[in-house]
Amino acid sequence: MKKLTKQNIQFIDNYLKNSGIEYLDVRVELLDHVASTLEAQLNEDNTLTFYDAFKNYMVANKKQLLTDYNARKQDVFLKVIYQHGKSFLKGDTVVLLFVLILVQQYFQFKIDENIFQYTNFLLLLLMIVTSLLFFRKERKTSLGSQVLTSLVLPYYVFGGKANPISAIFLCLFFVIYYKLFNKYKKMLIDKNRNLATYITLGALIVCWFSISIFLVKLTKEYINNTIITYYYIFQLVAWYALFKSLFYYKAEIRNQYKIILEEN
Amino acid sequence: MSNSKLYKGSLITIILKLLSENDKMYGYEITQKVKALTKGELNITEGALYPALHKLEADGVLEVEVTKVDNRLRKYYKLTEKGTTETANKLSELQKYIETMQALVNSKTRLA
Structure with a gap:
């Protein structure tokens, strides 16, 4: 043999x-x-x-x-998003959301747009640093890598912009962009993988900033501090849920692929 | 070698049935076993097998065990508790389907 x-x-x-x-x-x-x-x-x-x-x-x-392989990548990404969603709807997250809303009702505090943007950005940094530190090995697996990709999502969803109306449109834009990118990805990758990645990333950033500036200006007059405060609470809870599912995934990857991670 | 679309819907049942008879199996082993059992009639490609295995794993029907074999790592699949129940359901479903199809296919000869 x-x-x-x-x-x-x-x-x-x-x-x-x-x-x-x-x-x-x-x-x-x-x-x-x-x-x-x-x-x-x-x-x-x-x-x-x-x-x-x-x-x-x-x-x-x-x-x-x-x-x-490419089909699997997409499957895993969708699974990760689904898990994030589930983690957001779990008991403790919902309780936290209600407690924060009650606290706001009682104390009537108002969050300023600047605070919103700074904390959001800090949370994003914290999330990236934490995941890079704790996911050093795990990110070499399909699940780990897609979890890390999905980490920027709340930042996109809630935006560095404290404006729920523009955020909804930006989400829509992101979905359309993602669909279009997937449609033409194969064509682009066949020609030149790196060039394709740079072009698409560049286009996304340019589109993202121009559309978000335009939308924020357009919708600003409809937004007051109370709306921003509730939006802020919602966003904090979303980050909490994301942290939770991050560690859930870490445990799952460790559990399943222990020997693969050790060998490499 | 036939790869008819008719087999496609039964792929998951075939995998589950094999795993219920063997404690644990790896991908290549499954393809070879099916080939041997059907005398080469059914040839499961890796393009069909692995997505099905990964889906079953994600659904909690299968669990994974990785071990080192001959200079490389091997990913074994085995049924979970949920998987064992699922197998019984899927098999009786398939059995019923076969009976129905047989009744339909044979009805003409009986009438004639």
């Missing part, structure tokens, strides 16, 4: 990595599948060499492997 050598395995792993399959959990499984297939072929045909078998396999299957 022929078995692949350590060098052969490393070769397949490097090939998959260079083809863009960067997430450890997916790569480990794919690597095992390719290696098992090649071992079976080598045992069937004694004249076949490892490199020929590998080449034949990739010619026949590479395209499909990459398509599946």
